[in-house]
Amino acid sequence: MKSAIRSSLVLALSAGLLAGVAGTASAAEVPDGRLKAVTADGNSGSPASLTRISGSTSVDTAVSISKAHWKGVAEAAGNVAESVVIASFSGYQDGASSIPLAKAKGGPLLLTNAPELLPLVKSEMARILAPGKTVYIAGDSGVVSAAVEKSIKDLGYNTKRFAGSTARDTSLAIARDGVVNPKHVVLASSNDWKDPLSAASAVAAAGGALILTDDGFLDPAAKAWLDGLPASVTKTTVGGPARNAYPSTDGPVVGKNAVETSALIADKFMPNPTRVSLASTMGFRDGLVGGAYAATVGMPTLLNPADELERGSKWFAVDHSASVKNVTVFGDTSVLSNRVGQAAQSAATEKFVDGEIVPEGEQPGTAADVAKFAIAPDWAPEAQGLVARGYYSGGMNNSEQKFCLWPSRWAICKEAFDASEIAVAAANKEGKSGGMWPGSNGNGGRKDAYRHCTWNGVMALKMGAKTAKGFADRHETGPKPPSMSEETAQKHHRMDYYNNAWGRFFGQYARDTDMTTYQAIQEVKGWCLLSVNDGDLHTLTR
Known part of the structure; x- marks a missing residue:
């Protein structure tokens, strides 16, 4: 049972600040997509x-x-x-x-x-x-x-x-x-x-x-x-x-x-x-x-x-x-x-991973520079796998591109893309013959739920839940396919937001405990898989 496995992994959470952050600051989005911090280096600011x-x-x-x-x-x-x-x-x-x-x-x-x-x-x-x-x-x-x-x-x-x-x-x-x-x-x-x-x-x-x-x-x-x-x-x-x-x-x-x-x-x-x-x-x-x-x-x-x-x-x-x-x-x-x-x-109190604060004077890249970080939306044809194409040819949505154009953030955008590939591979494995859910729908089904949970879990593990949430939320602002009604699109968004949250919960917990990166990724994938099977994650179809 998932709850029993999760209970056995309840360790003392780290009492310190999140690992790998560059201090604390209060921040707000500005029109060009950069973050304006209280201090130029982003290493200090007002706590909540x-x-x-x-x-x-x-x-x-x-x-x-x-x-x-x-x-x-x-x-x-x-x-x-x-x-x-x-x-x-x-x-x-x-x-x-x-x-x-x-x-x-x-x-x-x-x-x-x-x-x-x-x-x-x-x-x-x-x-x-x-x-x-x-x-x-x-x-x-x-x-x-x-x-x-x-x-x-x-x-x-x-x-x-x-x-x-x-x-x-x-x-x-x-x-x-x-x-x-x-x-x-x-x-x-x-x-x-x-x-x-x-x-x-x-x-x-x-x-x-x-x-x-x-x-x-x-x-x-x-x-x-x-x-x-x-x-x-x-x-x-x-x-x-x-x-x-x-x-x-x-x-x-x-x-x-x-x-x-x-x-x-x-x-x-x-x-x-x-x-x-x-x-x-x-x-x-x-x-x-x-x-x-x-x-x-x-x-x-x-x-x-x-x-x-x-x-x-x-x-x-x-x-x-x-x-x-x-x-x-x-x-x-x-x-x-x-x-x-x-x-x-x-x-x-908001904390920033390295590169999240854009230095003053940095010049943005181009859409071509960040195309390799584009993550395919759920409705993209599954036959066109990310690895086979090198990257999703549809490009980033406006919110993702606004964030990723800045070179200081390319490492973060690469982490998000790499996490998506881990999630896609794990989900596709379970959707094939011999997997947990052979033939499961990648857009609204159990495979979709598992992919979103795993993607957000791995992102939260690597960059913290806050930064992962920002990336996942930006991804959800992408356009719907022309044939999909607005009502159906909103159902898909609600499903994704909920499953994303579960993933970040797992990933943040793994980040705060004493695991190797490999072990933590395996645990996140396992927790997400069990959450699908226990019915804790949301689906629209099988």
Whole structure:
């Protein structure tokens, strides 16, 4: 089993910076495709900033998170709250379903206990929400009492309650009648809090909603609602327990553990975030309220243990370090230590491999100079192998060429091309008679998934996940074949982005461990192959 093999390879990750980098710097693309660094040599610059939002209790933390974003009614400038969402302090299910509701209604998620409206929550509500606005309540009177609702009304607010006979029914009521017209729907099991929380926060940022399942069982009413949604609304099961609850539009999102799953679902809905947040796996309250705030500002919520930055969180921070400029930690040091925060800050600080920073005064090459680095798109005829032709004759797409025209980067572009050849050879072997998937389709099939995973894994091994992501993302901007519809092209892109991410996860892990290059490449190919066979990678055909 892949998970058993992967578990046996969980070694202590390197505590230092990534091997082979040329220091840290903050960077931005400029029109000619060069990177402009804070310093000319790219060896120093500002690290990603680190913010901690916490309180003496989880209720204090929730109020502190609200204060971090929402302005007071009397304040002239700031983010205006249009509503408040109230969920129970005691359970996670209604709170997770409420994260997309808070995003949709433009206000914070606050927690209270069943019998009474907690004084801190009452004060914060009065601070940010003008009288006459609506407070949304998640759950029936058994979880948020009628007395709480009366206290809210006594403050001059309208109330609207979303409730069902079970937490799963409540999730449907919120998705159907609260979020109303979601662009995406995620499904996660109600039997543990971690997958619903990370799934809800990620999908809410993209204008979506959460449906709770009983592991692989989906309530008939929820299924009927999902079946009736427009075809453009994607449906995604998140986490192993819910994997078979409903057919996923682009495949399920399942990591080896909840931390990996939180990173993968964040990458699916927020591929280029400017901030990233961490919530503890020790308890759900900070993550619920923090997840709603994170969704509002377009910030992924990664789950992580208290004392060590786990590899799923580290991978996401490194992979997205070109765009991430801030790490926000929810909760005090008892739930997420300073060590975790600082490790995440280091991982999220952009680092450059040799040649990535173009020296001032360097002259660009020509399209002919870089044609030998061109990587064929998936739809190019497979009979015309890269090795047989020397290189893909179709040339680079505009984004790839813009990056690769600079001579200082030719080594990076050659590494990406060489990685693609390794991936093509490995995939073609498995697609032939005697391979794992004889006759598999190289454009949308298992062979395609394996190739993308392996390509990105080898690139991440050689140049780090961040630089590999940049190259893979540029490759995806190439033109579609004339006969392919835009809808089909987007399906292929979503498949590729997801499988690319898995590959970079494997490659970054291999980069951070004590393996020879040959051993690491073999491991990456093996992990990707097992991921295809276990159904973790996405495919459109066989």
